[in-house]
Amino acid sequence: MIIEVTSEQQMKDLATTIGNSLIGGEVFELVGDVGAGKTTFVKGLAKGLAIEDDIQSPSFTISRLYDARDNLQLVHYDFYRLSEPGIMANEVAEMVHDEKTITVIEWAAIVEGMLPENRFTIEIESPTETTRSVTLPNNLKVTL
Numbered sequence: 001m002i003i004e005v006t007s008e009q010q011m012k013d014l015a016t017t018i019g020n021s022l023i024g025g026e027v028f029e030l031v032g033d034v035g036a037g038k039t040t041f042v043k044g045l046a047k048g049l050a051i052e053d054d055i056q057s058p059s060f061t062i063s064r065l066y067d068a069r070d071n072l073q074l075v076h077y078d079f080y081r082l083s084e085p086g087i088m089a090n091e092v093a094e095m096v097h098d099e100k101t102i103t104v105i106e107w108a109a110i111v112e113g114m115l116p117e118n119r120f121t122i123e124i125e126s127p128t129e130t131t132r133s134v135t136l137p138n139n140l141k142v143t144l
Ligand SMILES: Nc1ncnc2c1ncn2[C@@H]1O[C@H](COP(=O)(O)OP(=O)(O)OP(=O)(O)O)[C@@H](O)[C@H]1O
Pocket: 005, 006, 007, 008, 009, 011, 032, 033, 034, 035, 036, 037, 038, 039, 040, 041, 057, 059, 078, 080, 106, 129, 130, 131, 132
């Protein structure tokens, strides 16, 4: 399913709807160019997980962890700056199989092999400065 959003707020709202439905154990791979809106999407997802902290891009820290509703946690990775996952590989392998964790990854290429088959791959394209075309995978069951 392809959803067109025309503002940052609409992108967040879409992600919040998805975030509301999460139960733990989900893995999201966010695909899109620099500035596509991947981190913006995570901000909305976090709202749906009742996370109150500000979501900051993990582009320098590689990973950030947030406590979420219902004893869940959100882990947000950004591997843009890494050419090899190194010791992060073990952490990612563990996180993606933890049923209390929701894992979201930007620039996942170097950990692709560790990601479960049933992950949700979301693609974001930006035809103009403010419009985004968000492709949701068929395995993501969400009522919009
Ligand atoms: N419809 C929209 N949806 C999402 N972001 C939008 C939209 N319109 C404009 N923007 C702007 O696009 C930028 C998206 O930045 P964001 O950090 O989310 O991108 P990113 O995909 O995470 O990039 P990077 O790969 O560098 O981490 C923000 O400045 C945001 O305000």
